[in-house]
Amino acid sequence: MAEIPLLELAGVHTHIGRYHILHGVDLAVPEGRVSMLLGRNGAGKTTALRTILGLWRASYGMIHFAGAEITAHATPDIARLGIAYVPENMGVFASLTVAENFRLADWRGDLRPTRLDAVMAAFPVLAQKWRARAGTLSGGQKQMLAIGRAIAAEHRLLIIDEPSKGLAPGMVAQLTEALIGLKQARTTILLVEQNFAMAQALGDHVAVMEDGRIVYRGDMAALAKDIPLQTRLLGLSLASHQ
């Protein structure tokens, strides 16, 4: 029997002003797996994520999450269904402390101590910086805060946009390790990423976007092995993206 995806986009178009960015995106994110969304800069990956969250409206097409249509839902309603989002700019509140950022992790105000302790175990630096303003953290620490805040509350789907962007290699390795922990815990993740090592270590499935369309979908392992396919789809082999 075919697996019912947790998140499904069918023929989604998105316009931003007079620009037509997404041209009928079809994407399925199965539950308990890590789905990678790859593509060159400007392919429409971030627009696809923002459209799922309702931050930009889909002009046509349908988006379903956990069996319910969410295409026209407002962003807070979509988030309340159990979708956590870590944007490309991380979305931490720089003027608030790390503690205050975590207080906003759960809209119900029902943050479980055990989950928070697990986050602190994964990112010990956040406990050390607990009372520091988030704006004073390094780029890597901000990314840990953004991901930590997203996983501190219970969610059914975690959407992360380029977590390794601009980070030092050591920080990327630490982040990858934390995300592998989430993968092992069967967390459903939709991840946009350019770093091959991270993509290969995390991805179960992959979809590649080009000019606002999905042009390839398959297993991450298969794409990782196929250098000519990588070159054709992404311009360069994934190895060169490390």
Added chain:
Amino acid sequence: MTPIARQPLSLGGRDPLPYLVLPALMVLALAAMKFSAWLTLTVAGLAVGCMLFLAAIGLTLIFGLMDVLNFAHGGFVTLGAFIVAAVFAALPASGGGAAAALGVVALALAAAAVAGGGLGLVFERLLIRRVAGAPLRQILITVGGGIILQQMLIVLFGAEPLALPRPEALRGGFIIAGAAVERYRLMVCLLGLVVYAATHLALNRTRLGLLIRAAVENREMVEALGFRAERLFRLVFAAGTALAAIGGVVWALYAGMVTADLGADIIILIFIVVIIGGLGSVSGCFLASLLLGLANNYVGFLAPKLALGTDIALMLIVLLWRPRGLLPMDGA
């Protein structure tokens, strides 16, 4: 135990320099005049400052969270002034004792807050929401909305000025160290301090305040976390207009008269306060209000011919020193 349960929220560091301006001004003024004159002028200046703060805090809150410069703000100040006149007409406060007089004033403040907040909600729903993110349209529509509000008040209360004698309990004063201190001014100082403390605590020590501060910084992310920022904005707009109406009550009782132009007469002063303080900053608004109140009194006493230009001169000096105001929004 989790770190959240373990540790209180931190407000972070503050640049102390702007906070020193006020005591520095007071010390300089003390050196230039007799103590009794200084004390009288200082109490009066602080009272005017607190009145300005009450009238201006709503404007800075609305700008800080919603990025809306509400040019109709003066209309809500005028609304508060007419509400206190109506309450006093219905329940004359002059006859009873001090407790009865204070009770009527408290009732007027509450009625003004309810009317200001309620009308603010309608104003936000009908006008502000339609021009979100369009500054030029916001200016036009809030100026127009302010004119409509003023004309509606004239239709309801008449165009003639209404006399508003202060209750007996709030008249007169007492002598401290040879200086005359008015009772009403002390009450206004107390009210200003209470509103400042309450706003500061609400913003910095409550979950709602935390949400507001987060939404000021990144509305989109607040929504992506599942919070309804639009409701927050509505609440803040209503709180801002309610505070403007409270400011109107206090100004009207100070002036002893209510006219339909009251809000329009002080709106420039309110904008100067908000700009000097730093757009969107509550602490900046409080500091700037007190600074303006004191500077006006000291300059008016020491060099009366310069008094008219004090507000603009102070704004120029502050903006040359700190182009974003004394305490910009991240220091709210």
